[in-house]
Amino acid sequence: MKKVVSNINNLTSLWKTAATPYQGYHKETSFESAYIENAQWPNRIWTNLSPSENQLKEIQQQMINKDNHFTFSLFTLPNQENSIKLDAKIQLKSTQYGMSLELNEKFETQRQIDFKRVENTEEADIWSNAFFKAFGYEISTTTILKTKKNIPYYLVYFEQELIGTVILYTTNTIAGLHSLGIIPEKRKQGFATEIMRHTLNKAIDQNLSLATLQASEMAKEMYLKLGFSLDFLMKNYGVTNPS
Template identity: 35%
Template sequence: MDLKQQNIDNLTSLWHLINRNAGTAVTGNVFDYGIINYSDWPNRLWFKNAPEQTNLNLAKKIISSSTTKITVPYWEINGNDYSPLLENNGFMKILEQVGMSADISKSDFIPSEVTINKVRDERTALLWESLFQKAFKYKIDHKLLLSSYDEVDYLIAYDNATPTGTALMHYSGNEVVGIHSMGIIPEMRRKGYAEKMMHSMLFEAAKKGYGYATLQASEMGKNLYLKLGFEEQFLMRNYTLSK
């Protein structure tokens, strides 16, 4: 199994799903995108094939005409490094992440005492939105959760009755689960909740028969995932167009 490609496919299929349910999905031969003006996410334009200048000109036109901030993620496509082309066309790197994966079928994850509940109604969707915004300083609108919670697991972690953080689990195919949007709210950090959440989520995924987990880690979070058995696969840079 090509886990790098599975990682990327899990991520982009999540963006597709959210955009499709919001009626904003646009697909093309070289790139896909979606713009949701009431949410800070996904709002991505991503290349499926390494772009040429004409493709990039069209992408720049779409981005420039939008009042919503659009992020362009980068990873090498078939060994083609097109990051210089992006940078020469006015794209600025805003965030760097590491694509990581783990074989969870060979690990013994133990569910922790942290309770993890799924979003199932407007009240919990609003709570998830609020907690996520506190953790990450940007907004995923609760309406996107309400339109997709039958297909995506939006999770809220609790210590007794106190919410501690959020996560999102997106299952693609029969073998891969992607862990996304995992964040602990500021006042509950440095208490081990992130590791406890990961143990519980990976335990549930393995119990369902999924063999692999993928994610995209920040530099700050990478060591936790290495500790849990994840391996680095690829570098992912996120760009915006300077206007």
């Protein structure tokens, strides 16, 4: 359970850190939220594991009645029955898999991958564009510039050509791996696994003890092969026709 909590805390801390410069992080009795106006990310609302019916009711009211269109991320254990009842307007958008790996020995790497941490507007633009190509939604240049001191956004290069993006966000001794994306023209060349190995080695160099991430269905198998284990499910819900 400790790994589950550490993983969720790293992710939600990232959302909080992104929204705080915009005064967009709020903690209520039943839930927390992180929102940036006129942005696509993070714009999340969440609560603890196994929320009560009252908590779910409050979250649903917040989602349906407010103009800020949240994604509700529900954290559940893999063997937990999904018996929650949600309003018909709120539909499941995606499921992600919370995974972790204890950091012990370094990984063997096959290629020389170069990481460039975003430091200025030009690099923030490049990162934002590459992320959009990889994921199909935007983390804006403005958000990157406002948060780059606390969130390490990395551009990833192979032989001086941009191949993708990654964030290595740390909380205590936890290495949170986020936004690992490969631009379309560089896919199916083994770069995702190679970037992951290099990033895990960076985390070990920083004396971090546990790597955490939230994988899509498509990427889950890659992480299992690297030694990650499944800790929890993250089900993401949205309002079907927000006003």
